[in-house]
Amino acid sequence: MDNTLLQFIRHLRHHGLPVSTAETLDAMQVTAALGYSDPILLRDGLASCLAKTVDDNDTFALCFEQFFHLDHSQDASSSDSQAANTEQNLPSSEQANEGEGEVGDGDGQASGEGQGDSAMPGKGGGGGGGGQGSQTRAEVMRAAAEAGIENIQFRTQRGVFRRRILDVLGDKQRQIEIQALREAGNDERANWLEQIRDAQIAAVIDVINRQLLLNNDASSRAIRDDILQNSSLSAMESYHRERLPPLIRKLAKKLASRHRQRHRHARKGKLDLGKTLRRNIAYGGIPFHRFWKTTRxxxxxxxxxxxxxxxxxxxxxxxxxxxxxxxxxxxxxxxxxxxxxxxxxxxxxxxxxxxxxxxxxxxxxxxxxxxxxxxxxxxxxxxxxxxxxxxxxxxxxxxxxxxxxxxxxxxxxxxxxxxxxxxxxxxxxxxxxxxxxxxxxxxxxxxxxxxxxxxxxxxxxxxxxxxxxx
Structure with missing residues (x-):
């Protein structure tokens, strides 16, 4: 189960975008096919199955940018800069392959498994806001979902959730390994793992702060809508009155859904003989299916x-x-x-x-x-x-x-x-x-x-x- 995607869908629902179970399954297939490496491609793919109207598409784009911390200014140059950082920080290809397994320790099945992105300090450091869609950020977000990051509400909880996420990422084992390497005199390998750890910590802090803002934004929106619904219009300033049309459409949509006429076949009443005979011709006139007269x-x-x-x-x-x-x-x-x-x-x-x-x-x-x-x-x-x-x-x-x-x-x-x-x-x-x-x-x-x-x-x-x- 892709916990990162489920968190994003929960964020969409908090912003009033209806996402059904079937649409969630479609989104999972899209994510499995596209991965998280290209955020623009992922955004367009998810929008095709989650945004159903023009207004929904605008809401989806805003939520995607908020949730994945998308920075359009770095889309074009991210791959070149990450490749340069990789060459500067990677000791050897063998060590990179070994580091990849260690970074993934405790994270479960990571999407894009087998790629070396998560072990690159240049890419991992982007978890703090510069490397969107990187493997390190994806791993941190999955660990955050396992640690229950969606429940954070107050700034004082940041330290608690930071420790939980690092525990899921196996931070204690990594610290022990770094200490053992330094005692063995392998400072180059120890420094490389230290850079990976620093990149993950930066990504963890970024994910916690972003989730705190998202939760507070959803909570404040719900509180504001409740206040607007219960306040007299004469007591509102013009600024608040301008926020009413979207809220009115939301309330009207709820009423329309509740009172929309649903057509059902009657199971009793006065038999409609003509319709019953016509619909059962294929069965030799035997009335397997009965139809009742209805009042218009x-x-x-x-x-x-x-x-x-x-x-x-x-x-x-x-x-x-x-x-x-x-x-x-x-x-x-x-x-x-x-x-x-x-x-x-x-x-x-x-x-x-x-x-x-x-x-x-x-x-x-x-x-x-x-x-x-x-x-x-x-x-x-x-x-x-x-x-x-x-x-x-x-x-x-x-x-x-x-x-x-x-x-x-x-x-x-x-x-x-x-x-x-x-x-x-x-x-x-x-x-x-x-x-x-x-x-x-x-x-x-x-x-x-x-x-x-x-x-x-x-x-x-x-x-x-x-x-x-x-």
């Missing part, structure tokens, strides 16, 4: 109306991003926005990427004050002939109409026509019905009014909605 379930139509005035425009952006990411689960979705008149923007999301479409919507139709009366009346006029008992209407807004017409009659008309009318209010419930808020009136014409003050709450609301529509 019509898909629900979703109408989303978002207030993009200054007070709640950020939350409208979040909801629209969610609905766009859930398009494979909710294909019959029409999106509308308003400050004054309600305007359909469904085609914009079909023509442009979500972020670009949102920027166009804000530029063309945003930056105004809310007029709920005009918005709800024009919204009703546009969708009235499409509303039926399969329709679900989602309205996102704070219900503050600046003292103007509330449009409650239009909302009640929509309420009587549609299956569900849901109102998502990003304000805290303590602020409802204060000042110019008309949310109490809207509650009488909606099936459910809920606070969606954080990503976590909005995710739960959409999760419940998808459960109802399934």
């Amino acid at each position: 379930k019509d898909k629900s139509e979703i109408f989303v109306l978002c207030d993009i005035s200054g007070s709640v425009s950020a939350w409208s952006r979040v909801l629209l991003l969610f609905m766009q990411a859930l398009s494979d689960v909710l294909p019959s979705t029409r999106c509308f926005v308003f400050c004054g008149r309600s305007i359909e923007v469904t085609d914009l999301f079909r023509q442009y990427p979500a972020d670009e479409a949102l920027a166009i919507v804000q530029q063309r139709h945003g930056l105004g004050s809310s007029d709920y009366g005009l918005a709800l009346n024009t919204f009703r006029d546009q969708i009235a002939d499409k509303l039926n008992r399969r329709s679900c209407v989602i309205i996102l807004g704070d219900g503050r109409g600046n003292g103007g017409d509330t449009g409650i009659a239009a909302l009640r008309d929509i309420y009587h026509r549609a299956r569900l009318v849901l109102w998502f209010n990003p304000e805290s419930q303590f602020s409802w019905n204060t000042g110019d808020s008309e949310i109490r009136r809207y509650q009488s014409a909606a099936h459910y009014v809920a606070e969606c003050g954080s990503l976590r709450k909005l995710e739960r609301l959409l999760d419940g909605l998808l459960s109802l529509l399934r």
Whole structure:
């Protein structure tokens, strides 16, 4: 089992890249064929079986560079410099072959076994950051995996894991051999083994520091995502709001996976005689395979109306991003926005990427004050002939109409026509019905009014909605 590859796959999963068991087996075959000597070739080979989309490919490239400490500036010159170092430090070919066996002692089966790379001090020293893909670094990483390096969390643990990895590499035996050679007067051989040991120690320190950074990066990312999900958008700075789209897509992907329709053959019900006979003609009409009549379930139509005035425009952006990411689960979705008149923007999301479409919507139709009366009346006029008992209407807004017409009659008309009318209010419930808020009136014409003050709450609301529509 290639522990180095398993560590890398674990790192990919920490960064949100899904890797299945079958893909892991494919990656092992790729690694066995390519080895670790050429990091660029290995990166391209693993990307072919582990990165499935353009976004996944970008994430994979970043993770590979972090994990294998790839330095592109040294790719072209690494082989020449390593060969020169080898000639300067290698006493003789026979000693190199002997040293190779000693370096591998205690490491188990190393990939590329039989090559002299691991015994070359010039290459081994690259384990500290200069010799990517060298045999010494690969051996150290396998030893680190055996020592449980993935469990390191604190800087104070570096000494403990350094000792564990060196024990796996057989460092004590090597020190004893170096001492014996010096006592026997073979200083040249002892110095050569000392260089190998120094190179491995440098590689061990580098691997420990890198793994510590990787673990802390994954942990801090998980903590940051959790904080963003539970924080009110109004409390976030613009820097944090820019980090929301990837997180929203991640949450929407989880919801889509949970609620994606799965087709299964019924095992009981009313027999579909015609289909059963047709499918069993090959068996002489004997009904080895039985088929049951199924009821076709019509898909629900979703109408989303978002207030993009200054007070709640950020939350409208979040909801629209969610609905766009859930398009494979909710294909019959029409999106509308308003400050004054309600305007359909469904085609914009079909023509442009979500972020670009949102920027166009804000530029063309945003930056105004809310007029709920005009918005709800024009919204009703546009969708009235499409509303039926399969329709679900989602309205996102704070219900503050600046003292103007509330449009409650239009909302009640929509309420009587549609299956569900849901109102998502990003304000805290303590602020409802204060000042110019008309949310109490809207509650009488909606099936459910809920606070969606954080990503976590909005995710739960959409999760419940998808459960109802399934």
